[in-house]
Amino acid sequence: MPIIILIALLALTTAGFGEDRALIRAGIIGLDTSHATAFAETLNKGPKKVENLADFQGVKVVAAFPQGSKDITSSTVRVSDYTKVVRGLGVEITDSIEELVKKVDVVFLESNDGRVHLEQLKPLLAAKKPVFIDKPLGGNLVDVIQILDLAKKSQVPVFCSSSLRFAKTTQAVRKGSLGVVLKAETFSPAKLEPTHTDLYWYGVHGCEALFTVMGVGCETVKRGVTADGKIEVIGVWKGGRTGVFREENGKDRSGYGGKAIGEKGEATVGSFDGYDVLLVEIVKMFKGGPPPVSLDEMLELYAFMEAADESKRRGGAEVSLKEVIDKARAKATIQP
Secondary structure, three states, rough: HHHHHHHHHHHHHHHHHOOOOOEEEEEOOOOOOOOHHHHHHHHHHHOOHHHHHHHOOEEEEEEEEOOOOOOOHHOHHHHHHHHHHHHHOOEEEOOOHHHHHOOOOOEEEEEOOOHHHHHHHHHHHHHHOOOOOOOOOOOHHHHHHHHHOOOOOOOOEEEOOOOOHHHHHHHHHOOOOOOEEEEEEEEEEEOOOOOHHHHHOHHHHHHHHHHHHHHHEEEEEEEOOOOOOOOOEEEEHHHHEEEEEOOOOOOOOOOOOEEEEOOOEEOOOOOOOOOOOOOOOHHHHHOOOOOOOOOOHHHHHHHHHHHHHHHOOOOOOEEHHHHHHHHHHHOOOOOO
16 A cells, blocks of 8 residues: 555544544444445545545544334335444444433434334434434325424434435536526336335436436426337426436346536436535535535425425316425424
């Protein structure tokens, strides 16, 4: 190993992955997703690339509460194995969220089930702990509005995002490489979970990439199917711009991807660049930076997916985001 890299490794280990007095102690709630183990491994062992060490310096996972979903089998069966992995990284396993809160400064709310996020979030915000909430934000739009309203009221830094938002090419378009985006199309897997709004469970990845390049301002949504029978959602943004999400098919739309067309040309977007690109942004917030996604954009993204369900119920009719937001807000109440 070259001497310069060795020195850098030793310095960073001492200053960030070791016993730094200024160490930010992170906790994880929900060991039912691979995201939890991926984040813990990067923060406690260091990233795979030496040159990325500084991005994660100063934050370490010190405690975890295993319970995520209470009744989704695909999640609950993972808890035992993921708990072993995280414990092996030097993380203390706690018996309750209340116990975890006392031991940490910031929290990864990783429960794979969006329905439990509100109840798990309340003690974190009451304790003024900055929180990253993994997707999906909630189980339906009522959940989402309650969570966002609670976050706004608490004035504690909170955000939810798919890692696809921070892929390199997607971010380049977000930052203006194409000028104003006139049309975008993205695709991703869209496995459904009956307890959640359809696209919340997995289609959220492609939808979030779409919103990253299109921005806020979506007015209506219409859901149908592609020629090969997969989900297709067409959104119309203010000014007549259009954004389309399609379920991947393993052929011409395989995995994650898409393209954006703007004033200055077009570009590939929607790729999956790993989890570290998201973790970098989480760490920035944990160190005092602002949340990288606004509450308004999170609301619109999840309203887009809820409107797609409403369009499905109406046989593919066009549905306005305002309608579904107003309907969900009328049902949303913040419990004490």
